[in-house]
Amino acid sequence: MNPAPHRAGHVAVIGRPNVGKSTLVNALVGAKVSIVSNRPQTTRHRLLGIATFPHGQLLLVDTPGIHREQGKASSSAMHRWMNRAARGALEGVDAALLVIEAGRWDEEDALAYDALASAGVPVLLVVNQVDRIKDKATLLPFLGEVNAGREFAAVHPVSALKRKGLDALVDSLVALMPEQPPLYGEDEITDKSQRFLAGELVREQLMRQLGAELPYATTVEIESFVEDDTGKSGPLLRIGAVIWVERDGQKAIVIGKGGARLREIGTRAREQMERLFGCKVFLETWVRVRAGWSDDESALRTLGYHD
Structure with a gap:
């Protein structure tokens, strides 16, 4: 058979x-x-x-x-x-x-x-x-x-x-599905890079913690993504993430009192990254203002929104 x-x-x-x-x-x-x-x-x-x-x-x-x-x-x-x-x-x-x-x-x-x-x-x-x-x-x-x-x-x-x-x-x-062999390796789970996924995991925490206050006014850009093999406990990813908002008032909301909200976002995102990437992660986050980015096609392209 x-x-x-x-x-x-x-x-x-x-x-x-x-x-x-x-x-x-x-x-x-x-x-x-x-x-x-x-x-x-x-x-x-x-x-x-x-x-x-x-x-x-x-x-x-x-x-x-x-x-x-x-x-x-x-x-x-x-x-x-x-x-x-x-x-x-x-x-x-x-x-x-x-x-x-x-x-x-x-x-x-x-x-x-x-x-x-x-x-x-x-x-x-x-x-x-x-x-x-x-x-x-x-x-x-x-x-x-x-x-x-x-x-x-x-x-x-x-x-x-x-x-x-x-x-x-x-x-x-x-x-x-058509009859054909696998198109990706058995251990592959997505076509997106770790850099892209890191940005999405930070944005997930923004949506979860601030979705009611800032539903669509934020996006995330990964400014640096460096693999460091010198760590004592194994590989380490050093990631720098910029959270973009459209107004100064939104920046204050993301940062929170004494920086508490931003720290919580960073901690939760880092934990998710370590679970997904299988290694230690050092994550730094900054919040910056770019007025009108969500309604500007060219700004969207620079922030990674490509057709």
Whole structure:
């Protein structure tokens, strides 16, 4: 009996903001490659998570959430860039996941579905956070409503946070991938550099600790990233991170009283870096002001927001 052929391919992960796309990607990869917070638009960059299994390899394209433009803030250069990044993720993929929240379907979910329906690839519906549904009897009618008039290659209720229902999802995805050997090594988990991931981990702490006060007014630039092999306890990464804000008042909020908030952000980010990189990290952080960076296309490019 011949063994099943190995399959590998690209999968776009699409949905409205804050439905758990990054949590799902991290769960499938088995490592933290995409930052997570409870604030919409935490993910700003298109990122590849590499999930390797015995029978296949899935290259998961995590994206910013597709959102409608409502008002001045959502029509900024930053939001236009994130929408372009999300829609651009559909180019050259073999399948796509539409991730929604169990029990909720709104206009932004419909917007994401419409973007996928015109892409010409199989679309799997992933109904996330089913563990939050107390009355499971309501789930079946909800799925019927979502499916009405729409075409999905498969429907998978899951809990990405608790890693429930993921095995069946993986099998469905692998079956849709072309027959080919792995495209990345077994130990590779993302196409992004450690430098990029370091910046994202600092920004994650900003979103988690200051998301309510400064939801979109901050970004992070890694100014220095040096590997130091002279440490007594093994390799050491020396990282310098600049937190950019748009006004002096925002700078004061990030720094906090006596520098307490900035120290807490740095400590939490450093702990995450050491866990991800597997070595000691010395992290320095600074806060600087650059007026209007989030609505300036050229400023975005200099800060690493490339199409």
